Amino acid sequence: MSGSSKKDLFQKSFSRRDALKLAGAGGIGLLLGVGGIKAGALGEGMLAPAVPADGAKGKVVPFYGEHQAGIITPMQDFICMGAFDLTAKNLGEVRELFTRWTEAAARMSQGQGAGDNNSSPLVPPDDTGEAEGLNPSRTTITFGLGASFFDERYGLSGQRPAALVDLPRFKGDALLSEWSGGDVAVQVCADDPQVAFHAIRNLIRIARGKAVLRWLQEGFQRTGAADPQGSTPRNLLGFKDGTNNPDVQDAAAAKEIVWTEGGDHPSWMTGGSYLVMRRIRMRIEVWDRTTLGEQEATFGRHRATGAPLGGRTEFEPLDLAKKDAAGKPMIPADSHVALANMEGKVKILRRGYSYSNGIDLKTGQLDAGLLFLCYNRDPREQFIPMQMRLAAADKLNEYIVHVGSGLYACLPGVKPGGYIGSTLF
Ligand SMILES: C=CC1=C(C)c2cc3[nH]c(cc4nc(cc5[nH]c(cc1n2)c(C)c5CCC(=O)O)C(CCC(=O)O)=C4C)c(C)c3C=C
Numbered sequence: 287m288s289g290s291s292k293k294d295l296f297q298k299s300f301s302r303r304d305a306l307k308l309a310g311a312g313g314i315g316l317l318l319g320v321g322g323i324k325a326g327a328l329g330e331g332m333l334a335p336a337v338p339a340d341g342a343k344g345k346v347v348p349f350y351g352e353h354q355a356g357i358i359t360p361m362q363d364f365i366c367m368g369a370f371d372l373t374a375k376n377l378g379e380v381r382e383l384f385t386r387w388t389e390a391a392a393r394m395s396q397g398q399g400a401g402d403n404n405s406s407p408l409v410p411p412d413d414t415g416e417a418e419g420l421n422p423s424r425t426t427i428t429f430g431l432g433a434s435f436f437d438e439r440y441g442l443s444g445q446r447p448a449a450l451v452d453l454p455r456f457k458g459d460a461l462l463s464e465w466s467g468g469d470v471a472v473q474v475c476a477d478d479p480q481v482a483f484h485a486i487r488n489l490i491r492i493a494r495g496k497a498v499l500r501w502l503q504e505g506f507q508r509t510g511a512a513d514p515q516g517s518t519p520r521n522l523l524g525f526k527d528g529t530n531n532p533d534v535q536d537a538a539a540a541k542e543i544v545w546t547e548g549g550d551h552p553s554w555m556t557g558g559s560y561l562v563m564r565r566i567r568m569r570i571e572v573w574d575r576t577t578l579g580e581q582e583a584t585f586g587r588h589r590a591t592g593a594p595l596g597g598r599t600e601f602e603p604l605d606l607a608k609k610d611a612a613g614k615p616m617i618p619a620d621s622h623v624a625l626a627n628m629e630g631k632v633k634i635l636r637r638g639y640s641y642s643n644g645i646d647l648k649t650g651q652l653d654a655g656l657l658f659l660c661y662n663r664d665p666r667e668q669f670i671p672m673q674m675r676l677a678a679a680d681k682l683n684e685y686i687v688h689v690g691s692g693l694y695a696c697l698p699g700v701k702p703g704g705y706i707g708s709t710l711f
């Protein structure tokens with residue numbers, strides 16, 4: 287196969303059926319980076335622009351590489367994220383589980399089924415089938431380890447990274463254990479909700495006897511089809527959310543903000559990152575009775591344009607020193623952006639999705655909010671001080687409540703033939 291047809295293969299929409307045909311023809315090695323294109327040589331996002339130029343949603347995000355996919359990958363439209371508690375009896379079983387998970391995740395990222403044996407009438411098929419014929423939809427599957435992974439069960443307590451702290455209790459927290467923690471978190475993102483669900487479902491199935499699901503949350507943002515321009519998505523409070531997220535396609539920014547390396551970080555985390563999950567419920571009914579002026583003062587930005595208060599365009603810089611005629615800051619000091627900005631000195635990479643879980647049967651109110659996710663190099667220096675400040679003073683706190691929480695050490699990426707976690711166990 288010529289170099290240019292290899293490229294075509296990557297750039298073309300790709301269905302599970304195509305993948306199986308190719309595997310049959312012995313060509314799947316190309317997808318895995320064997321024989322020509324090296325795995326990981328194609329940078330994150332190179333095959334997966336936020337909104338593909340041709341509008342197609344069939345692109346493959348490479349699974350293998352220096353870093354796990356799904357961290358700096360431009361956000362897909364849907365998420366299906368869960369956390370597992372391990373029931374594996376020993377470290378050997380944990381290794382087996384991660385080996386099988388890695389193989390299945392690599393396959394599903396490429397649009398294949400979780401396993402090959404799907405035609406024998408005598409056994410249950412390897413794959414559950416609901417993604418058959420669907421394209422890979424830029425699926426990424428990202429694994430992280432919670433602090434409880436490092437308890438006495440598997441002999442790894444001495445390896446717990448200093449940065450994998452127990453998050454402090456923040457003012458206003460109303461955390462529920464059923465929405466928090468877990469030994470292993472798995473973030474599945476894809477441009478199709480059924481493809482995302484299929485991936486996590488098959489990982490749950492593979493985990494049988496070795497891990498049980500602790501919590502599962504689906505999430506969404508506007509789709510590429512609804513917004514082909516790929517403008518900043520709006521959250522369920524109606525505001526553009528993500529405007530001032532750092533540009534981590536810039537390798538220097540990603541190194542500074544996202545990737546863990548050196549310091550007191552263990553070598554097995556080099557090239558990894560820390561994922562913070564906060565399930566934040568919104569008091570939507572209260573918000574909807576709030577005036578536009580109050581809403582804008584809460585965020586410090588205009589709702590229509592996303593511009594900083596007093597500004598005109600979305601991406602103009604925040605000027606927190608700017609005063610109105612009466613000498614008051616244009617962007618209130620207790621607004622969300624004024625506080626979260628941290629004088630520009632502390633940054634995180636946000637990757638959150640809206641969620642909607644029907645109604646709260648006790649109150650009849652919507653059970654909806656933000657599955658807040660962020661990646662950072664070291665939560666002790668980034669997420670924690672930022673959330674301390676927000677919890678203490680953010681005007682947004684009148685309208686939100688944090689009900690779930692987790693911190694996970696996301697392992698470095700892996701080469702074909704290896705397994706996620708092999709740097710540690
Ligand atoms: C601890 C970190 C953060 C939490 C928790 C958080 C919750 C949260 N945020 C919004 C909506 C918006 N956030 C915006 C900006 C913004 N938020 C954080 C951090 C947390 N947010 C940061 C670092 C920033 C950027 C600050 C800056 O320097 O400008 C915005 C404005 C647009 C944008 O830049 O994205 C919105 C809107 C909600 C609804 C929410 C909890 C439910």
Ligand SMILES: [Fe+2]
Nearest residue numbers: 527622623626
């Ligand atoms: Fe925010």
